[in-house]
Amino acid sequence: VAFAVAIDLGGTQLRAALVDRNRSLLRRHAMPTPAKDGAEAVVAAIASAARQVTAGLQSSDIFGIGLSSPGPIDAESGVALAVPTIAGFTNFPLRGAVEGALSQNVFLENDGITAAFGEWTQGAGKGLRSMVYVTVSTGIGGGVIADGRVLRGRKGLAGHVGHLCIDHGGLRCACGNTGCWEAYAAGPAFAARARSRARLAQGSSLHPNAGTLQPADVFSAAALGDQLALSLVEEEARLLGVGITTLLHLFSPERVIIGGGLSNAFDQLHPGISTYVRANAMPAFRDVEVVKSGLGGDSGLVGAAELVFAATAT
Amino acid sequence: VAFAVAIDLGGTQLRAALVDRNRSLLRRHAMPTPAKDGAEAVVAAIASAARQVTAGLQSSDIFGIGLSSPGPIDAESGVALAVPTIAGFTNFPLRGAVEGALSQNVFLENDGITAAFGEWTQGAGKGLRSMVYVTVSTGIGGGVIADGRVLRGRKGLAGHVGHLCIDHGGLRCACGNTGCWEAYAAGPAFAARARSRARLAQGSSLHPNAGTLQPADVFSAAALGDQLALSLVEEEARLLGVGITTLLHLFSPERVIIGGGLSNAFDQLHPGISTYVRANAMPAFRDVEVVKSGLGGDSGLVGAAELVFAATAT
Numbered sequence A, B: 001v002a003f004a005v006a007i008d009l010g011g012t013q014l015r016a017a018l019v020d021r022n023r024s025l026l027r028r029h030a031m032p033t034p035a036k037d038g039a040e041a042v043v044a045a046i047a048s049a050a051r052q053v054t055a056g057l058q059s060s061d062i063f064g065i066g067l068s069s070p071g072p073i074d075a076e077s078g079v080a081l082a083v084p085t086i087a088g089f090t091n092f093p094l095r096g097a098v099e100g101a102l103s104q105n106v107f108l109e110n111d112g113i114t115a116a117f118g119e120w121t122q123g124a125g126k127g128l129r130s131m132v133y134v135t136v137s138t139g140i141g142g143g144v145i146a147d148g149r150v151l152r153g154r155k156g157l158a159g160h161v162g163h164l165c166i167d168h169g170g171l172r173c174a175c176g177n178t179g180c181w182e183a184y185a186a187g188p189a190f191a192a193r194a195r196s197r198a199r200l201a202q203g204s205s206l207h208p209n210a211g212t213l214q215p216a217d218v219f220s221a222a223a224l225g226d227q228l229a230l231s232l233v234e235e236e237a238r239l240l241g242v243g244i245t246t247l248l249h250l251f252s253p254e255r256v257i258i259g260g261g262l263s264n265a266f267d268q269l270h271p272g273i274s275t276y277v278r279a280n281a282m283p284a285f286r287d288v289e290v291v292k293s294g295l296g297g298d299s300g301l302v303g304a305a306e307l308v309f310a311a312t313a314t
Helices: A039-054 A095-100 A111-122 A180-184 A186-202 A205-213 A215-223 A225-253 A263-278 A295-311 B039-053 B096-100 B111-122 B180-185 B185-200 B208-212 B215-223 B228-252 B261-280 B294-311
Strands: A003-009 A013-020 A026-033 A062-069 A081-082 A091-092 A108-110 A131-136 A138-146 A256-260 A290-291 B005-010 B011-021 B025-032 B062-068 B078-081 B090-092 B106-110 B132-136 B140-146 B253-260 B290-293
Touching: A003 A039, A003 A111, A003 A295, A013 A295, A013 B025, A026 A039, A026 A205, A026 A295, A026 B140, A026 B215, A062 A095, A062 A111, A062 B228, A081 A095, A081 A131, A081 B005, A081 B106, A091 B025, A091 B078, A108 A295, A111 A138, A111 A295, A131 A225, A131 A263, A138 A180, A138 A225, A138 B090, A138 B132, A138 B185, A180 A225, A186 A205, A186 A215, A205 B005, A215 A225, A215 A263, A225 A256, A256 A263, A256 B180, A263 A290, A263 B078, A290 B078, B005 B039, B011 B039, B011 B180, B011 B294, B025 B039, B025 B294, B062 B096, B062 B111, B062 B294, B078 B096, B106 B111, B106 B294, B111 B132, B111 B140, B111 B180, B111 B294, B132 B261, B140 B180, B140 B228, B180 B185, B180 B228, B185 B208, B185 B215, B185 B228, B185 B261, B215 B228, B215 B261, B228 B253, B228 B261, B253 B261, B261 B290
Parallel strands: A003 A062, A062 A108, A131 A256, A256 A290, B005 B062, B062 B106, B132 B253, B253 B290
Antiparallel strands: A003 A013, A013 A026, A081 A091, A131 A138, B005 B011, B011 B025, B078 B090, B132 B140
16 A cells, blocks of 8 residues: 655645545644745645654655645746745745655645646546636635646646736736736635725624624625625626636636635625626637535645646556 | 648638648638628638649648638537638538538638647747747737647637636627727727827827728837827737736746737837736746747648648658
């Protein structure tokens, strides 16, 4: 028997799992990411998490380490280029550093591609030739499977779907550009709209907590019939539909898969997304399904393990 | 010796060429497309053009027919889905009809993918693993080469780059959506901006002919230093940059190649495009070159021949 170690490195949390050939996640470990302590500290944390889930195993029992990292990552050279959420991840040779710390082969991809790979191999995209995975939470990320392969592009940087521009000259995005989809449809943008509208809407159940509203509050109030909340959900769905329609026209996927925090309320968003796509996509694209992630929060962890199995399958 | 027949079917013109293995375009023929006369008339015209360039040859001298058609085309099934510029091209089995008329194998792709394939194999994209071709004229079309292969997607419909949305809720596009890149940056949009501004700008050399301005007039006036013309060119370049920046983030090409009518003035547009990309693309994408098509008006014809050679190479 032999195993893959899956590491899902996030800006706030670091998760690890031991995965066998049957794709069972046998052991899990989670810890805070020391994101402000520099690259060496993060590598040490990755190594520690890997050791936790491999305790008692021989080195030869491990096929390798699948590592999902926030981007942008140059997956060809294994270098973290300029990751905004982790201090020291600027032109940092992440793959080599982790390989050195663990004496194991490391298979590195950015988090969007890794999660897309997980959904494709084990989740809502199983059996498809072409699909787009979109994760909507603090930001919008994703990954693309095209014609039976992961779309990588130059330096493995394809699929930065959150930074398609839906409103040139519009809102400033954290990336420096204006009008990025992420600046309109990610969780913080949704929360900001909710707070500013709720402040003025004295009849809404959202009004008393206007200053601290989170997306989950809006979805809860919408489920109870609050009119403002319903209109906020409808607008969020429309903004998601705008970006999804562009993705349909560019990638022609068989399915679009939505993950991330906001996908917890996928059932509430889905009608508005579908309405927008059916009204605005070119006719040949209107029947493409938009579905919820099949693996939920584990897309990245499952995908990281699959990176290892894919590389060792031959 | 053996040859490919290349057919570049456009909404107004139909062009054919006989191409040998050395990629020489030995004979050419051009005729108007009978775009209003129905699908049978268009197929008859294609057959006639093919016979013109193959006169005197044996059927066995011909590898096959490479056919570039306006989209949307389902390249897997060979069916023209709903081509707006040609009457009768709605769910029309184009590939089969041409195969029947000429008793030859037909290799069909939409015009954007075909031209991209031509630029990749014989033009400005030679030797690249990933590139995006964009043609800017009456509309905006294109095609994508990703990781060493043509990106096709479901039904071969990937790469409808003119219909990425740059301004949701903005200008209505011919496709029915609002805010498509094509509605802002294709030739007609550029001409419309020029006409409306020139009407009000009495000091500009564009003013006397404001009602009939074409993009070429604006580029000529800009070359002579007309301030309005220069600002119109700058705005057009900026709008091209908006869409190109989205394409960089989604496909991560090594190079973006611009063809179509407006690329005749590429030297005037290039500085503004580069300025926009350098200011707005994420840092890892800013050094990607944007270049002019290497084959000019022949990208599609060359690409159509290459479809045949690629299919018969094995």
